[in-house]
Amino acid sequence: MKWGIIGPGNIAREFVNDLQYVKDEKCEVGAVLGHTYAHAKEFAHQHAGFAIKDINDLLTQRPDAVYIATPHPLHYDQALFCLENKIPVLCEKPLAINGKQVSGLIEASRKHNTFLMEGLWTRFLPSFQFLFNAIQSKTIGEILHVHADMSFIAEKDKTNRFFNPELGGGSLLDVGVYTIYLSYLLLGNPDKIFACGKVNESHIDETCGVTLKYDDGKYAMLESSIITQTQNNAWIYGSKGTIRVKRPWTEHPERIDVHIINAPTQEHYPSWQGRGFQYEIEDVIKCLRNNKIESRIIPHNASLDVVKIMDDVRSQLGIVYPHDE
Amino acid sequence: MKWGIIGPGNIAREFVNDLQYVKDEKCEVGAVLGHTYAHAKEFAHQHAGFAIKDINDLLTQRPDAVYIATPHPLHYDQALFCLENKIPVLCEKPLAINGKQVSGLIEASRKHNTFLMEGLWTRFLPSFQFLFNAIQSKTIGEILHVHADMSFIAEKDKTNRFFNPELGGGSLLDVGVYTIYLSYLLLGNPDKIFACGKVNESHIDETCGVTLKYDDGKYAMLESSIITQTQNNAWIYGSKGTIRVKRPWTEHPERIDVHIINAPTQEHYPSWQGRGFQYEIEDVIKCLRNNKIESRIIPHNASLDVVKIMDDVRSQLGIVYPHDE
Numbered sequence: 001m002k003w004g005i006i007g008p009g010n011i012a013r014e015f016v017n018d019l020q021y022v023k024d025e026k027c028e029v030g031a032v033l034g035h036t037y038a039h040a041k042e043f044a045h046q047h048a049g050f051a052i053k054d055i056n057d058l059l060t061q062r063p064d065a066v067y068i069a070t071p072h073p074l075h076y077d078q079a080l081f082c083l084e085n086k087i088p089v090l091c092e093k094p095l096a097i098n099g100k101q102v103s104g105l106i107e108a109s110r111k112h113n114t115f116l117m118e119g120l121w122t123r124f125l126p127s128f129q130f131l132f133n134a135i136q137s138k139t140i141g142e143i144l145h146v147h148a149d150m151s152f153i154a155e156k157d158k159t160n161r162f163f164n165p166e167l168g169g170g171s172l173l174d175v176g177v178y179t180i181y182l183s184y185l186l187l188g189n190p191d192k193i194f195a196c197g198k199v200n201e202s203h204i205d206e207t208c209g210v211t212l213k214y215d216d217g218k219y220a221m222l223e224s225s226i227i228t229q230t231q232n233n234a235w236i237y238g239s240k241g242t243i244r245v246k247r248p249w250t251e252h253p254e255r256i257d258v259h260i261i262n263a264p265t266q267e268h269y270p271s272w273q274g275r276g277f278q279y280e281i282e283d284v285i286k287c288l289r290n291n292k293i294e295s296r297i298i299p300h301n302a303s304l305d306v307v308k309i310m311d312d313v314r315s316q317l318g319i320v321y322p323h324d325e
Numbered sequence: 326m327k328w329g330i331i332g333p334g335n336i337a338r339e340f341v342n343d344l345q346y347v348k349d350e351k352c353e354v355g356a357v358l359g360h361t362y363a364h365a366k367e368f369a370h371q372h373a374g375f376a377i378k379d380i381n382d383l384l385t386q387r388p389d390a391v392y393i394a395t396p397h398p399l400h401y402d403q404a405l406f407c408l409e410n411k412i413p414v415l416c417e418k419p420l421a422i423n424g425k426q427v428s429g430l431i432e433a434s435r436k437h438n439t440f441l442m443e444g445l446w447t448r449f450l451p452s453f454q455f456l457f458n459a460i461q462s463k464t465i466g467e468i469l470h471v472h473a474d475m476s477f478i479a480e481k482d483k484t485n486r487f488f489n490p491e492l493g494g495g496s497l498l499d500v501g502v503y504t505i506y507l508s509y510l511l512l513g514n515p516d517k518i519f520a521c522g523k524v525n526e527s528h529i530d531e532t533c534g535v536t537l538k539y540d541d542g543k544y545a546m547l548e549s550s551i552i553t554q555t556q557n558n559a560w561i562y563g564s565k566g567t568i569r570v571k572r573p574w575t576e577h578p579e580r581i582d583v584h585i586i587n588a589p590t591q592e593h594y595p596s597w598q599g600r601g602f603q604y605e606i607e608d609v610i611k612c613l614r615n616n617k618i619e620s621r622i623i624p625h626n627a628s629l630d631v632v633k634i635m636d637d638v639r640s641q642l643g644i645v646y647p648h649d650e
Binding site for chain 2: 144145147149153192194196197198199206207209211213214216217218219221223225227228229230231235237238239241242259261
């Protein structure tokens with residue numbers, strides 16, 4: 001199959017590199033649309049694709065699916081264009097910057113009967129499969145609470161998208177989304193949300209702490225930052241023990257420790273080829289073959305629920321983007 | 326000086342053992358009041374003190390100060406008795422089980438001009454001194470957020486005080502208090518408090534997650550449990566780096582890591598004799614010599630502020646003790 005690439009930056013490079021590891025389907029790069037034509041040409045040249053100058057060129061080139069890896073605020077318009085033209089969409093997280101936009105995309109996916117999925121690629125990694133299998137088989141009993149954090153130190157530079165509200169800056173949408181997804185996938189939609197953090201003069205969050213509370217007593221404490229380095233660990237505490245996914249838990253963790261009360265800690269070292277985008281891609285292929293418009297693993301409502309949690313957090317903290325209007 | 330001991334259990338044993346390390350003052354065990362006379366006699370015999378049968382016997386024996394280490398709900402009556410009779414009081418945390426009781430004790434301390442201090446002994450340990458010195462000298466810049474947890478697995482047994490509301494059971498008052506104190510001493514009184522956790526059918530918290538939010542964007546995420554084992558680490562995140570006090574952070578930490586951004590991590594290994602009660606005791610002695618009724622390090626208002634935070638948490642979660650009436 002031919003993958004159209006919108007936003008040929010670093011993430012797209014890794015995505016395309018992992019196409020070689022996809023099982024049961026030969027994947028190639030098709031049309032490439034960049035911020036500039038020069039960018040697109042360079043990327044296309046390296047990956048045996050072909051650059052296009054305008055999103056309308058997709059209508060003649062018609063890739064089997066597009067992968068959108070542009071800055072967050074561009075996702076909505078680009079994904080909508082593809083859906084309206086029946087081009088299947090895999091779009092980087094967050095699917096769009098707010099609930100209204102995500103609802104619009106889901107509506108378009110249904111109306112045009114075209115596949116749409118948020119690219120929460122980490123969910124498909126063998127490390128996450130291991131984690132979810134362990135949780136499902138109640139290895140640590142019932143989940144009691146979750147703690148996860150993710151952060152990095154972004155250079156404080158006006159041209160840096162992380163500090164730019166025009167480009168959907170801040171920690172929440174960029175890395176906090178991973179922590180919220182983890183909790184959401186493990187515990188479901190929270191009953192109460194409490195947000196704290198440092199919001200700067202541009203109204204973007206430099207640090208963000210989110211507590212998700214569940215009426216049955218479960219909770220998640222989630223932290224993200226672009227100005228300080230947290231542990232980048234995830235802990236899932238259960239009635240029989242604890243699982244720790246060790247730094248960096250979202251990607252290729254150093255290891256996964258399973259600690260059952262009164263037993264020695266078991267260490268697990270999941271490994272795989274490349275960065276690991278192939279697992280997400282294989283799920284997309286399976287969905288397309290079965291004429292599904294959404295994935296069972298990251299369904300539409302998951303994207304909507306998660307962005308609504310982030311909308312609530314943003315509303316509590318006063319995180320505002322120009323695109324919210 | 327002679328220390329009266331009320332509640333001659335395991336903690337009192339460690340306290341008394343550390344008397345030998347106190348500088349500049351010869352400390353001895355005086356009157357010992359136990360749950361039973363047999364208990365008191367055994368303890369007194371081991372530590373060269375003398376058992377008393379009734380709290381009224383303190384009026385004739387008159388120790389220079391008492392150390393109260395009974396279950397939480399007994400603190401109020403015992404401390405009040407001592408204060409009203411001008412016997413200085415060092416009382417284990419929590420000073421009492423709710424704000425009303427703590428206010429009453431502070432009032433009695435002022436009225437009778439008698440020393441009263443909550444025994445937050447860990448604050449005085451060399452490990453904490455190191456931490457607070459590093460924070461004060463801005464080693465990690467301005468504090469951004471704090472994460473601390475403390476937990477242990479208590480045996481689920483009806484006779485176990487941790488699960489007994491009559492004895493002030495639950496994780497919050499027993500170990501959560503340490504995490505709240507840490508945040509309070511570093512960041513002050515929070516502007517908002519959010520609580521979550523698992524409260525059982527006896528209305529005590531088996532797990533407790535507390536978020537303290539400050540209007541300037543700082544926050545603390547604090548966890549405690551008596552049914553699962555958390556990390557027992559404390560992290561203080563700052564604008565220039567992070568300090569991690571490693572398991573068990575409240576007592577004798579394995580080590581303290583100071584990580585400044587873009588520099589190698591510095592490891593510190595504070596050590597001291599005994600369990601470390603001597604540092605708290607030395608502060609009490611200093612206060613008594615200077616005719617102070619409160620310590621500058623753990624002043625009355627700190628105890629009141631912290632218990633009020635816990636009252637708020639309890640009210641949010643529905644943690645109720647019979648003694649609240």
